[in-house]
Amino acid sequence: MARRKKIYEGKAKILYEGPEPGTLVQYFKDDATAFNAEKKDVIEGKGVLNNRLSEYFMLGLNNIGVPTHFLRRINMREQLIRSCEIIPLEVIVRNFAAGSISKRLGIEEGTQLPRPIIEFSYKDDSLGDPLVPEEYITAFGWASQQDLDDIVSIAIRVNDYLSGVMYGVGIKLIDFKIEIGRIYDGDFMRLVVADEISPDSCRLWDIKTGEKLDKDVFRRDLGNLTDAYTEVARRLGVMPSNVTPATKPTLIN
Known part of the structure; x- marks a missing residue:
């Protein structure tokens, strides 16, 4: 999708003007921040994983009748959402x-x-x-x-x-x-x-080991953030079970 007018840029995402009235394109960045952006880094592949995982959860909520702003995933880093206040x-x-x-x-x-x-x-x-x-x-x-x-x-x-x-x-x-x-x-x-x-x-x-699989890995310097997020995606079936975590994860549609 061609780039449109930038509406807003936050710490982890950018919002662009959508293709239709009342829509926006939400782009997931690789930026990682903690402690109100006092700690920053760029984690390759993070935006791809968060886009795919957020799609998974938003679709699940829509399916059980909890309304969300999510419409559809556009590509590996972007999704179409409803504009909301x-x-x-x-x-x-x-x-x-x-x-x-x-x-x-x-x-x-x-x-x-x-x-x-x-x-x-x-x-x-x-x-x-x-x-x-x-x-x-x-x-x-x-x-x-x-x-x-x-x-x-x-x-x-x-x-x-x-x-x-x-x-x-x-x-x-x-x-x-x-x-x-x-x-x-x-x-x-x-x-x-x-x-x-x-x-x-x-x-x-x-559940068994207490290993952290979230942004605390970055906040507390506990290891590789992409590996942690990839493990969550693998368990949920967002990634094939035979894929080895890598800095550039391969995801399935």
Whole structure:
């Protein structure tokens, strides 16, 4: 697809004008960032893997009735998505303690939480994406109380789906974050899962060994990030089982 007008460039993706009104082309970069872009690198093949994995998860959600912005994959690095108004929140769902919640509350990483915990952070890198309570969200008009109720319902369904899919291939879903967008059709508005779902936005541990298969490999210098993401793709059937992980992974349609 010929390049069109660039709409937005983030840390891991670029959005271009789509071929039809109400659409965008989402391009996945190889850039890896952590700690609000304080740590950066280019990991060859990462964008290809995240494009294919996000397609897998978004299609799965669409198939069970959870609406997403995803329309179709265009090529190895691009997908066609619906244009939507992004709510300025990251919706974080935690099943086990890890990362910031372990530091904040002194809970050992890997501890199963009493129930899935949903947190919200305000999307602003310059502020470090601070956690915000629901009171702030409604007071500042980022989302209504009805929106929040619907977002929580969506987050729970996404968690159920992802947890089951991952458990089936021997992976424990520690936590994940999603973004939610608004799509308007005349006077009708609906909420959809937007952005991406990939090992960039999830914590994934091997059930038996505890090996990390997510961006913590990059954050904590635990090994080769492409190998970790390739292993997730292989287990999910996104890659053939006889393919040896490489810097330029071979993927199947």
